[in-house]
Amino acid sequence: SQRAGTLSYLVFSAGLSLFVYLLFHLACDRGNLQIPLFRTLGTNALVAYILHDLVGEAVKPFTTRDAASWYAWGSFVLFFWITWLIVRHLEKNKIHLRL
Structure with a gap:
């Protein structure tokens, strides 16, 4: 991670992390993976x-x-x-x- 990231970097990385978490939630918790x-x-x-x-x-x-x-x-x-x-x-x- 960056020591002092810009706001756009922080928002993008938070959104990407949330999206990956959503994929795992849908696949493993809702699905049967x-x-x-x-x-x-x-x-x-x-x-x-x-x-x-x-x-x-x-x-x-x-x-x-x-x-x-x-x-x-x-x-x-x-x-x-x-x-x-x-x-x-x-x-x-x-x-x-x-x-």
Whole structure:
């Protein structure tokens, strides 16, 4: 995001976010679309939020700032897969962290 965005940028980004939210609401809540990835991350969102920083710090030493794009994407996939794998394990064992 921008540090000091113009009014038109703020209105556009808010409208775009609301539109994407509306699409997900219509597809998932009103329709019958269920995306397992979103269900897994949504049931333990707090764990995923805490865990993504820890996994990011664990993967970070294996990536460089000037890495090729395929290497950067591979690092992201590894980071996302590890995070998802742990959260999925908790979901399968019916372990949910809630406030």
